[in-house]
Amino acid sequence: MILSIKYTNKIPRILAHLTLYTLGIFCTAQMVQAQSLIPGIAVDKATKQDSATTDQITEKELMNVAYGRQTKQAVTGAISTIGGDAMAKTLTPTLSNTLFGRLPGLTVMSGSGEPGFDEPSMLIRGLGTFNHAGFLVIVDGFEASFDNLSVEEIESVSVLKDAAALALYGTRGANGVLLVTTKRGFDGKTQIRFTARTGFQKPTRLPDFVNSYDYGVLYNEALANDGLPVRYSPSDLENYRSGNDPFLFPDVNWYNEVLGDNAPISDINLTFSGGGETTRYFILLGYMQNQGLYANTDPKRKENSNADFRRVNFRSNIDVAISSKVTASLDFGGRIENRFFPNVNGFGLWENMARYPSNAFPVTNPDGSWGGTSRYPNNPVASVLGRGYTSSHDRNIMTNLRLSEDLGDLIPGLRFSQAIGINNWHRGNYNRTRSLAFYEIGAGDSGSEEPYLYYPRGLDTGFSVQEWGNDQWNRVNIQAALDYEKQLGHHGLTGMLMYHQDVLSVSGNNVPYANQSLMGRFTYNYQSRFFAELGFAYSGSERFPEGHRFGFFPSLSGAWIVSNEEFLKGSSVVNFLKARASAGILGNDRFGGSRFAYTQDFYYSGEYRLGLDNVSNGIINYGQLGNSEISWEKDLKFNVGFEATLYNKLAVVMDLFYNRRSNMPVNTGNIFPGYIGVLPPYENIGKVNNRGFELDLRYTDHIGSFNYFVGASGFFAKNKIIEMGEIAHPESYMYRTGHAIGQHFGWEADGFYSPDDFEANGELKQGVLVSSFAAVKPGDIKYIDQNGDGRIDQNDEIAIGKTWLPEFIYTFNVGAQYKGFDLELLFYGLTNRSINLNGTYFWGLQNDANLSSNALNRWTPENQENATFPRLTTLANENNYRPSTFWMKSGNLLRLRNIELGYAIPEVWAHQIKVDNLRVFVNAVNLLTWDKMDMVDPEAYGGYPPLKSLNLGISVQF
């Protein structure tokens, strides 16, 4: 896209900076140019900000593409890009969390908010496979995680979406690629930049459970419904109501007891960048700290610890011109991460907080000991405060060395370059944990002095220390490439040929992962009007049998810059217009099951005990059958798109795509009969189609010195299973094939059984639908008999609702800037999405669990019409507690994902305090959410909840 604000030296530098800051979504003005591996310092010295017109910027501006860069004009693939500045509006330790709604085509779904473990799940262009849907993340040319980089070292993040953009990734490219580029130095005065952000996080939402009095009353009601004797006498209930004896009749809200008000987070970075003709540098030092929500933890982390994440980042990217022909760059990036957690943490702890009834036991007994019972042994407060902590300490070093030689003397336009990337990670663990004595409290014997009796239910073991540290991996990449560039009159030619190999060795008894490719890209353009590109990869993966390891993955694409045609040149309406199309084949070598699915493994596993002394005999077992022909998934991708700039104000990008995944490995357990006695092999029979579009609009304008923009984007992806080796079903509506991956299936609810449906003896009346799941009672959920056989069973299961994954994601983005003030809001919406409620939060009393407030409006003989919850029961109820339209809720939501208000002091003031510029800002993440779920966050529930935050920040540049 085009940087539409005039960006010249005439505008005060600070304003230019700010404009970039707020508008930097599409434009990341690269300051250096290179092809493929050529180090950053290389050739182009002209693209500094002295271009006179936007057209010229367009011509010169470079975009990151697979293993290289191309001018924006020449790019024939579908790529969306965001700059690091926009990402900084979300204060988070994990960079994926900055991408919500920022890159059309990238689905980001939040998960746990636990510090250090808050990676969201991400997909590119929806789901194209029911196997492994994860995609490759490339940082500076090599596969690496970017989540724990500092936001200040990110130049840009691009999502590569179509066959043209992905061609070079071969067997690993079918699910898309995220391309991350770190910042580099430039020819100019040294810039020193200091940024600090700090804020507080809170859960977006917490579930709500009933108090102990309500619990007692409702538990008795449930028992009565079950025909069982009640558990709580009227005097028990009175005691719960009055709260006179908080020990024998406690009322504990575990969320209140375990959690504090909020969790602090801060991030501080210092960067130096600059350089000269021969040497350029970017240097970063960063520190991030994020604590958890747990209250009353020991700040010295001796007895216990809050969830606590601390990270130090450093990076030095150096580019050197060794001679006029040879350039080199050395990137050295690393981080140190320390994570601390309560010994009992994560999903288990949160599940206990939800599951333990408010009357189960007091947090502490009158004698100060921890409360607990055999049935509810893990007192959540004691779990956090009393059982020590676990910690992990990670070190990561990424070292990339690149060399590039200009072979122009030999053949004009030829370059040869080499690169090696070593990425090394190590984790050490140190746990200081103990088991805890806790006591079940009981009433003292009548007449005795002691009002309470304590039954020991756990043993205090004292602290024990566990320390280990052989958790590590090492990745070594080697690349070598030839680049060729030639202009013959109107004909422009480029060619690139590259060899790449990648070995990932993981500690433990693991075999290294290895990939190897030979790939190339050849482009042709005519008068910068027509562009054609052939990309290919001949790539192989270690997962396949000898002779079947390598595949050829070609793609063809083209673009037509309509605005470079005579009839549009100089048009004041259409400033830029490009149409492009691509088609190609990519692969996906990952799927579930055995890593080497081509062979059946025999291995020691398990034991059998024999003899007088109960001796363990190691035994040999075998895994799934092998398929000697097993191969990767193939994805045939089509894409058409156009990009336009109108009136120098409105930027439009639109893409349509259609992907046909085939050859997908499918577990054939649904095909072979069970009497085969072994897991049958994977076979390449699966097929999925995936189609959709992305539309991105941005209008930028100004009214006097009031600059503003309005943006909107929409992204739609819908897949359909064509073949999945599905088991034979007796009814056609039971087939998953033909639906989207992850389509909810369940029963169609039809109100409740009413007392009128039953005879006086409790038997169902003749003609009333029988449930095969349980003996139903009044107030149980009734279902529709889909096949009309008079009974409700597995054969009445149909597709209900949509999928968990939203089909359509949209954003609205507005920003304004006036006299040093700037404001940006990003709204983020998910639609065409369904959530099937289940588990502890929604199915009260199951498995002796707590009861949440959603059950208050339960079915009772008095409340039949308006009930929103079936009759209460203490027993398992397979009729009510199964997926059905009754539990299906809309998962649609609209969020104010980001809001940021900033103020940059005027340049005059800035110079008085000897700085180039200074900006202060406040921002918030997930401040507001509109949705249909009342109790939990619609994006993720269960375990540590998603978070919202309010933050303050400052950035100073010298």
Add this chain to the structure above:
Amino acid sequence: MKKHIILFIGAIILFSSCVDEFLDRRMDTNYTEEQVFSSYTTMRNFGIGIYSNLPQGFDRFSGGMLAAATDDAAHSGRDNSIQKLGNGNWGAFSNPDDQWTALYAGVRKANLFLENSTDYRAIIVQDTVTEQGKQSYQTQSNDLMWLRAETRFLRAFFYFELLKRYGGVPIITEVLDEGSAFDYTRNSFNEVVAYIEAELELAMPDLRSTWSGFDGDRLIGRATQGAALALKSRVLLYAASPLHNPAHDLSKWTRAAEAAYEVIGMNQYNLVDDYRNLFRFITNSEIIFGRSYGATNELERSNFPIGFTGAVGGANPSQNLVDAYETANGLPIGEDEEYDPQNPYANRDPRLQMSIIVNDSDYKGRKVETFAGGLDGNGTAGATKTGYYLKKFSDEGLDLLQNRTSIHTWIYFRYAEVLLNYAEAMNEAYGPDAVAEGTPISAREALNRVRNRPGVSMPDVEIASREEFRAKIKNERRVELAFEEHRFWDLRRWKDAMEVLSKPLRIAVIEKNADETFTFSYQDAEKRIFLEQMYLYPIPAVEINKAGGKLQQNPNW
């Protein structure tokens, strides 16, 4: 500069020549099939592995026991899968005890072992010149000979386990893979019985008679001739029973009696003194075939009364079962005038309190309180639903606070069962007192041997009629073999399930009086459902669907 290009071209040539080596990363910690069947040790360890496919025992339903799906027990939890098997909420789509694929997995392992070890002598052939070499060759080839026979026994056992659940099933004796023809249909019940008999016949000569006293007793637990004969006895007993012998073919009972006598006639097994601790160690002389587990405390956690530290609740014996224990006079409680329903546990068959924890009895150093409001009684989650806890398998002394563990042995065949098999078959074939050639002791004598077992010493049964004697045998089986996964199948093969398993389960409600005495009342509690089709399990619906008409579903499923 030319050097670079040459280098690059060289790299490409290198690349194309060594591509496959670079990507050759297969795990060498694993074996291929050929490797496993090329040495004694790996072959042996694969063969022993077939034992691990034996059905699990004890609390195998995530803490629940099969007995909780009979009139012998309830499960204290609220949503254990075993409860579905008792209350009718199971079928072809979900069966808590579905073992179809698990048992065929065992069959496949056995087939693979037998197929690949046919030439075991040639495979392990080695130095037979030196004395040591000869000896080692002899030891190894003997071991594999035994193991092959044991594998036949195990495969026959797997088929019996399929048979009792599903009726006739496809007999598969070859290793199937994705290229095989999958057109198997179900063999008939009698065909599978005949197959099992024939296989056991084949295995017998190469099975050891005992593993005691061999190799330092390190291999006790492997199958023996006694195990094969005991399996045959049980298979023929099932085949003669009303469910599978609707024509009342008496010769089937005769054959079942003869098979049981083959075990009795070995004079190798006897009834041991310590009925209470039968299930701890595999080395007692009553055990014909069992499975030792490594030390655990899951069983104790499930079965210690809930008031004891670490207890979580499990199988609760029912009032129905408690009532089945006779009085010390050898009479049913209803027929003994000395029986006092307000002092129900006095003067009863000693096995009652060896198997079941009753209110106010001593356990782990205190009186058990299953009365309402008692430490172990109704009021807490996991407490008994029936007024009783299970004592049978647990190690009473175990300290769960310290997380101590203990060894347990699940018994597949023990001598008492064989005596009861014999008594039942003899009674059906000849009546309580007659004997015949090959079956020289009477049904009565066999039954009384069990009743007179050391430490139990119940009076002899004196009833004369075959029908009354049958009832006595059924009751003895229920009591003696309680919680050992017999009654669930016995009720089915006797065709008694329809009547017995549709009645609600009975419980004791115990109130403690001010004077420290107790008042007992007995109630119907859990509703149970049994339908005609439940005499056999349905074949899993997915298998029926996958087979595309080749596998016939059992009636009415």
